Amino acid sequence: MAAPKTDLPQGTLDLLLLKVVALGPVHGYAIAQRLEQVSRGVVQVPDGSLYPALHRLENRNLLAADWKETETGREAKFYRLTAKGRKQLEAEAASWQRLIDAIALILGMADGGAR
């Protein structure tokens, strides 16, 4: 049975997109697929928000894009991370990690109290 799908928390879509793109130049469709595969179908990008988010990131110079041919010979828009995007990714990833640690700590503390 598939795990129940979870909506993305506010502001995390950008982070995930930056992370996926960081792995190498990639086009929109592949990004969507990879997101779904990596999260094992748990994370669901809201309908119609992928491309606006990509364009927004491109607009803020966190992503850059080039038109290149795919393996099948079609032209597609490939996104890659800019230097600014990499910095942003590192900063956001670090802050997420801190948040996760803190939440884990709080949840663990409740258990410890019962022990």
Add this chain to the structure above:
Amino acid sequence: MNWWQRLWRRKKMEEQLEKELRFHIDEHVNELIARGHAPELAQRNARLALGGPEQVKEKCRDARGTRWLEDLFQDFRYALRTLRQRPGFATVAILALALGSGATTVMFTVINGVLLKPLAYPEADRLVTLHGKTEKYGEQWGFSYPEFHDYQSTGRTLRSVAAWTYAGGTVTGPGAAEYLFGRHISSGLFSVLGISPVEGRAFLPQEDQLGAAPVAVISCGLWQRRFGGRPETIGQQIVVDGKSYTIVGIAPVGLRLDGESDIYTPLGQSTDPRMRNRGAFFIHVLGRLQPNVTLAQAQTELSVIARQLATQYPEDNQGRDMVAHPLSQEVVGDVRPTLWLLLGAVSLVLLIACVNVASLLLARAVSRQRELAMRVALGASRGRLVRQCLTESSVLGISGGALGILLTFVSIRPFVSLWPGSLPRAENVQLDWRVLLFALGVSLLSSVLFGLAPAWRTPARELERWHRGGARSLVGNTRRLHSGFVVAEVALAVVLLVSAGILGRTLLRLSSLDPGFDTQNVLVAHVALSPAVLESPAKARAAWDDVLDRARRFPGVQSVALADVVPMRVGDDSVGYWATPVQPPPEQTPLALTSIVTPEYLNVMGIALRRGRFLNDQDRIGHEVVVVIDDNLAQHAFAGSDPVGKPLWLQGMASNPAKIVGVVGHVRHWGLAGDDQSRVRDQIYVSFYQLPDPLVSFLSSVMSITVRTNISPWNVAEPLRRELRGPGSDQTLYDNHTMDELLRASLDRQRFLLWLFGIFAGLALLLACIGIYGVLTYLTNQRVPEIGLRMALGARARDVMRLVVAQSLAMIVGGIGVGILGALAAGRLLQHLVDGMRPTDLSTFAIMIPILLAAALFASLIPARRASRVDPISALRQE
């Protein structure tokens, strides 16, 4: 890529967006097919998974950040296109707005130049004028010259003070004889105002006293005219009234002390007997506030000084306070309320124009429901629709505004020249950046005003529902708004119509008033005697006799007399009087306007003699001093008993009383409109031939000649001027007027306001009728199916017409109701601001409202007739 490139390469970006999304869908479809989905289903699922290509595109465009600008261009082009499709609508709307904003901008241009721009002196807001004030006669007083010195030595809140008074004289050299207006000024005047002479220097303190060497500063105009603008003019002589002055400076163009003046001389050198009289309040005082001192502080100090003077000199100063006002207020005078009143009136016209365009736009917006709903379905947000509506209205508003600026540009000069009397600071009235900013602001503000209503009427949610239901669910909602528009338009039109009506009635009433004398065929002019004769009173008397003799014998002249003040012309001379031997305290002494005349004056002016006799040739020096009084004084001082033969004491004229020998009718000296409101309404006539010598010398420089003619007075004016040039060819006649002209001018302000309000009211009525017609046409169109149904059920054409007219009548009556309240308020305002206005009377309403009702009903008749011809079959089918 910066935002400009993104904007520039819009088309390319659109293509790329399309390509990117197509690639995504194609890939997805391929994959789904590979997994075994049917091709059509795969296509559908792929599109759904993406979230609808068109909506995604919209969001991507939003993400670009240049969206607003692209939309603006798009909306702008779209607005132009839709407006071009309906040129009639666009023309009416733009013309209405152009008239509204043009009229408003004209008024603002005048207000900007006259009221808002600072005076041409540095730190002009620190300049104040000082006045005397008594309870009975208000703030119309100046200072006495000794008072000016008292203030100068004790006042601390003003950094410096200066004084001036009117002067003038005949210049005889260099060049031909010419009478010039001038001013006596104290030595500090230039430094108080913060200006310096263009050439030379201002007066020194030691020149500002009796016996000092005669010096003069002349105006730039005179410098150019008589001296060719040469710098060597400084140090040269100018002969005024026979006395030679050394020119020490040239005054800058910006110097203005109540009107034009060509020659300035030191006040302290004036030999005017009033200079030493503490009871002669003829000096104008102005000063500059110390830094960090407020007007209120200066005022407090002035009151303290006034109280000290009152204890020190009770005879002249008891009950006399002193007040300070900003100089700008005095320069502008009573024009200020008129200007604001007119701006208010044109704003009403603009408001009507806005309401009008709003109702037209709303009608259009509702008939475009289908289009708007389609836009929502294609992904337009509500904000986007509102913005689009506002862009459309801004295009209208700005076009109207631009046309309005053009109107202002064309009409501002004629408008200023039509201003009754002379508009103070008229030279400052120009189109400048402030005016342009104002016009832009007005057109944008009005665009929002009339664009917002239709914009808010297109909520996306309701549109969607409407689209799904396919029903006319929005129509009911707008009916109330449309009625609101009509009510507002009618109400505003009522305010302007009734105001115009009140002004018209006032003008009629004032024009029918008896001025108290016969204004036909009377010429009045100042006479400047030859400077040679002014030195001795005996010579002056002889010169006047000569002037009268020559004028009397002149062809076309019936009778001729001298007078120091002339009715309805600038200038007056008030003197305190009392009819019992004990002089009342100064603040309670009644004032009378005193005219010093020669006996023929009664005939020249055609004033009615009520009792006794007028002054005659036997009333001379050495005989009993006599006076003639008017109805008003007789009523006030003698209340019913016969004043003829009774004594009358006049302040400062003689210690013995004068004998009253006659009573004449009251003359409306302050103009037809102003006389009833003026504080000094009693009148006294004194014979010129009974004046003591010093007064003759003084008055000889201000006397006027009044001439009754058999032919048109203008035909006499010029030959008479030549005839009276005198033996030395240096006697001049200036400031010529006919009494008819002065009489007309006394109502200029009322007439001017009536014209403007009449035009505004006409415009308002026209706009309101267009509005009513438009709204009713629209509402009736919406009711076509209902009307068809009614007719199918047996209603006749007459019933349908009644139905439509009743609907319109309800709106009009509502508007009239609101308008009457507004008109009452406007009437009170007018009564406050315009001389001679009476409280709003019912008859004005009784005349004006039927006019409006008739016009409004006429405007609603056309849609009503059209509705009554609805074909029930096709109307029902339309449903």
